[in-house]
Amino acid sequence: xxxxxxxxxxxxxxxxxxxxxxxxxxxxxxxxxxxxxxxxxxxxxxxxxxxxxxxxxxxxxxxxxxxxxxxxxxxxxxxxxxxxxxxxxxxxxxxxxxxxxxxxxxxxxxxxxxxxxxxxxxxxxxxxxxxxxxxxxxxxxxxxxxxxxxxxxxxxxxxxxxxxxxxxxxxxxxxxxxxxxxxxxxxxxxxxxxxxxxxxxxxxxxxxxxxxxxxxxxxxxxxxxxxxxxxxxxxxxxxxxxxxxxxxxxxxxxxxxxxxxxxxxxxxxxxxxxxxxxxxxxxxxxxxxxxxxxxxxxxxxxxxxxxxxxxxxxxxxxxxxxxxxxxxxxxxxxxxxxxxxxxxxxxxxxxxxxxxxxxxxxxxxxxxxxxxxxxxxxxxxxxxxxxxxxxxxxxxxxxxxxxxxxxxxxxxxxxxxxxxxxxxxxxxxxxxxxxxxxxxxxx
Numbered sequence: 349x350x351x352x353x354x355x356x357x358x359x360x361x362x363x364x365x366x367x368x369x370x371x372x373x374x375x376x377x378x379x380x381x382x383x384x385x386x387x388x389x390x391x392x393x394x395x396x397x398x399x400x401x402x403x404x405x406x407x408x409x410x411x412x413x414x415x416x417x418x419x420x421x422x423x424x425x426x427x428x429x430x431x432x433x434x435x436x437x438x439x440x441x442x443x444x445x446x447x448x449x450x451x452x453x454x455x456x457x458x459x460x461x462x463x464x465x466x467x468x469x470x471x472x473x474x475x476x477x478x479x480x481x482x483x484x485x486x487x488x489x490x491x492x493x494x495x496x497x498x499x500x501x502x503x504x505x506x507x508x509x510x511x512x513x514x515x516x517x518x519x520x521x522x523x524x525x526x527x528x529x530x531x532x533x534x535x536x537x538x539x540x541x542x543x544x545x546x547x548x549x550x551x552x553x554x555x556x557x558x559x560x561x562x563x564x565x566x567x568x569x570x571x572x573x574x575x576x577x578x579x580x581x582x583x584x585x586x587x588x589x590x591x592x593x594x595x596x597x598x599x600x601x602x603x604x605x606x607x608x609x610x611x612x613x614x615x616x617x618x619x620x621x622x623x624x625x626x627x628x629x630x631x632x633x634x635x636x637x638x639x640x641x642x643x644x645x646x647x648x649x650x651x652x653x654x655x656x657x658x659x660x661x662x663x664x665x666x667x668x669x670x671x672x673x674x675x676x677x678x679x680x681x682x683x684x685x686x687x688x689x690x691x692x693x694x695x696x697x698x699x700x701x702x703x704x705x706x707x708x709x710x711x712x713x714x715x716x717x718x719x720x721x722x723x724x725x726x727x728x729x730x731x732x733x734x735x736x737x738x739x740x741x742x743x744x745x746x747x748x749x750x751x752x753x754x755x756x757x758x759x760x761x762x763x764x765x766x767x768x769x770x771x772x773x774x775x776x777x778x779x780x781x782x783x784x785x786x787x788x789x790x791x
Contacts, residue, residue, distance in 0.1 A: 368402055369631050371428055376419075378432040378632040382442020382455035383537040384416060384564065385486065385582045386620055387434050390652045391455050394483075395420040395432045397648050398632075398639040404430055416562065432632070437562075438535025446471060446623070452630040453637075454623040457486065457537030457582070458544065472626030475699075481622045482700040483640045485655040486582050487604040488541055488616035491568060491589035493575045498522045502595040503615060503773065506546045509578060512555030517576065529558035530567050530579030538564065541618045542580045549776040580616075583609065584653025597773025600669075607662050609655045610685035612782065613771040619700060620654065641703065657704065659711040660685040661790060671768055677723060681789040684708065688748050688786040692777065695747055705748075708788060709755040717790050723761040724748055725787040729780035730767040737766035741784075748786045760791060 371377065380391055392409050399407045404422030412418045412433060420432045435441070435451075442454030443464040460474055468474055490501060498520060501509075508514040510529055517524040531554055532539040547554060561567035564585040571577040572588040579589070583604055593601035596615035608614040622640065624633045639645045646656040661682040666675040686708055688701045697705070712718055726745035731737040742764025749759055772779035 369635055371424060371430055376431045376433045378453065378630060378636065379435075379445075379451045380433065380442075380453045380455055381435045381437070381445035381451040383439045383457040383620070384436040384532075384562065385457040385536075385538055386455040386483075387416070387436025388564065389584075390484065390620075390649065390654060391434050391436070392418060392420050393648050393652055394636060394640050394645055395434065396422075397644055398636050399430065399432075401639060401644065402635075438533065439537030439540060440535055442623070443468060446625060452624075452628060453633045454621075456621045456623060457618060458540045459619070459621065460623060468625065471628075474623050474625060476626060477699050477702055479624055479626050480699050481624070481637045481641065482619045482657070482703065483622050483637075483645070484620040484649040485609055485612065485657065486584075486618050486620050487609040487614055487655070488538065488545070488580050488618060489583055489586050489589075489591040489604045490594060490616070491571050491579050491581055491586055491591055493571060493573075493577055494588070494590045495575055496522065496524065496578075496590065498592060500593045500595065500601045503546055503597075504550070506594075507550040507552050510542075510547060510554055510558065510580075511552035512557060513552075524576045526576060527578060528574055528576045529555055530571050530574075530577055531558040531560055532564070532567065532580070533560045533562045536562070538580065538582055542616075545616055545618075545778065546580075549778065583655075597770055597775070597779065599771050599773075600667075606655055607660070607685055610657075610660065611683075611687045611787075612689070613687070615772060657700075657707065658685075659707050669769075671765060673763065674725070674765060674769070677725065677763075677789055681723060681791045684711065684788040684790060686788055688744075688788075689781065690744065690747075690784055692781060695744065697747070697751070701748075705751050705755075709752065709757065712752075712757055712790070715790070718756055719758050720760040721791045722752070722757060722759055723763065723789045723791070724752075724759060725789060726762075726764045727769060727783060727785050727787070728764075728767055729783045730770075730774045734766055738764050740764075741766050744784060745786050748788075 396407050399422040407422035409418050409420050416436045418434050422430050439456040445451035446454050568581050568585045568587045571579040593603045594615045595601050602608050602614045609617045650656040664678045666678045686704045691698045724745040726741035728737050728741040745762045770783050772782040
């Protein structure tokens with residue numbers, strides 16, 4: 349799908365801070381643990397932004413007590429030091445730190461697992477809208493050495509490659525001999541995401557021959573220097589390597605493009621989260637979440653190479669494989685870079701969709717499209733009865749309509765295309781959830 353960005357909108361605006369946050373007499377103001385992907389640069393950058401927003405001076409980072417740890421330090425106008433500690437050892441460590449009261453906020457590059465949710469139940473429901481906050485979208489890029497001639501791989505091939513079943517480039521139609529595998533370490537949310545999206549759903553473990561890395565940068569550089577190498581990495585860390593297009597099930601080949609990751613259509617896209625326990629009494633944790641969701645925070649997200657949750661309008665080039673009615677929409681309207689998705693097994697919007705409603709309404713208002721200038725297009729996963737799939741896809745669009753109407757939006761049309769145009773394989777729950785989506789088109 350060829351996409352072109354036409355214009356940008358803004359994220360949810362952040363109200364001015366009325367009162368300064370309290371400064372603790374001793375110890376850090378905030379302790380963040382978890383994802384290396386977030387903690388290496390994005391998390392500290394957001395903390396710096398919040399500190400500067402609070403009027404702190406001389407804000408800077410300095411090394412922490414151990415590897416992949418740092419402190420962000422600033423001073424009040426009265427000369428009092430404020431410190432935020434950031435430890436980046438993998439998403440799993442963030443939830444463990446919440447349980448052991450060693451962190452106030454967990455940074456994660458995957459959703460919280462059911463087992464972690466149960467384990468942390470004494471702290472409140474970490475799946476509640478206030479507790480679970482999507483701060484950015486990331487894409488896992490599959491990277492090769494720039495001299496590797498292959499340009500496309502499907503998720504089944506990826507599973508076979510990283511399991512060791514396919515061990516030579518010639519078996520994939522390429523050249524170069526034995527395949528060298530590069531992977532993140534077991535504590536990494538990047539590895540968890542790859543394992544969940546590619547390996548686990550096919551019942552395959554990672555090959556023991558894979559070289560493991562705690563550092564994203566080191567992994568990417570290793571692949572870029574190895575003509576036989578292949579690895580998976582967060583989007584900002586492609587660096588000098590070559591990213592390939594990915595196919596999942598019957599989806600079109602998709603490169604990790606900003607527009608395709610923003611809508612989460614790209615097969616290896618993922619959400620980056622902050623988790624704040626409902627029982628938390630640390631005002632800095634809530635303030636960091638609010639700052640991260642605002643326009644200043646989302647600008648920092650984009651500056652750090654991730655995909656900001658800003659609403660964009662994109663032109664979509666019609667393809668012969670698209671339904672005729674859908675092609676007609678693409679010719680007359682632009683698509684917003686938001687896909688509304690739903691809680692598993694539910695018609696309720698998920699937590700990100702609830703946040704995105706505010707962004708979409710802000711876009712619609714600012715562009716004068718409140719009156720019959722918006723069409724909602726629903727999709728679903730495959731059913732035995734295509735008519736049932738079409739009906740369910742339209743009902744999902746109507747669920748979004750109900751929320752938009754509350755903000756004064758009068759819809760132009762609501763369409764349901766059933767299981768057509770899948771963006772993921774329907775062979776696993778995760779794929780079916782991605783296919784159950786609602787697009788927003790503006791005229």
